[in-house]
Amino acid sequence: MQLKMFLLAGCAALALAGCKEDLSSITDDQLAMLLGTGGNGDRPARITKKTLECTEVLGGINEATYKDMPEDMLGGLKTECRKYFKGRLDDPERNLAGLVLEDFERADLAERIAAVASAQAAALAEQRKAQRAAKIEALAHELAETAAEGKALKVELQQRHEVLVPACEKLAELRGDLKSRNRGHRLFSKGLPFVCSGQPLSKDFQQLERFEKRLARFKLPKVGGTDWSVVPGLPRVNIEQIDAQIQTVEAVTAEYLAALAEY
DSSP states (O other): OHHHHHHHHHHHHHHHHTOOSOOTTSOHHHHHHHHOBOOBTTBOOBOOHHHHHHHHHHHTOSHHHHTTSOHHHHHHHHHHHHHHHHHHHTOTTTOTTOOOGGGGGOHHHHHHHHHHHHHHHHHHHHHHHHHHHHHHHHHHHHHHHHHHHHHHHHHHHHHHHHHHHHHHHHHHHHHHHHHHHOTTOGGGGTOSOGGGSSSTTHHHHHHHHHHHHHHHHOOOOOTTOOOOOOOOOOOOOOHHHHHHHHHHHHHHHHHHHHHHTTO
């Protein structure tokens, strides 16, 4: 009986103060509009940690969190919170629910706001998870494309290597032959093309080998993780430049053949 009278008295007091006795008609979107910060387009305004703390303090929930706070400090915090809420309540575009400042001294409203904030946090976490999953899917596609491009590059490099090695060997033989006939020939002042010094395209193959090792070690990030990875870039093997080097070797070979034809 006493509890019933207490509830009736509380409701009467709320009615006199202009409070809403029934909060069920207030939607989550209305609370988010009133108390949320930021938001644009499909992204709703979010209830911040500061707002939650103010609803707890004024609504009298989670009192254990503030039990050691000095009374004057707690009073100052409540005053700041009331000012913060009043600025929003006075905005008719925000306060579509028609709440008043006294409503925020109700535990049921504080708990309702906390539930909305919790739902927002869960929705945001799911959104970020979905976004990360989409980014990982795009990264997997990029990885597959890079691996395919790497294989194609290796095939092209091997094809050029198969042309250059015998071409350089032949040119070396022609040079030796010409030297045995005329050690002072003008062609010896230019030397052989650089690509024929040492092992042709060896540096390009080394680059490709390092790339393949990096690619083999690469692992896609996990959806539930926080780390991120970048797909290894293709090696800087310039096929057009190699083709130009082959043409140079062929041109020099033609010069040696023409010179030998004189003897």
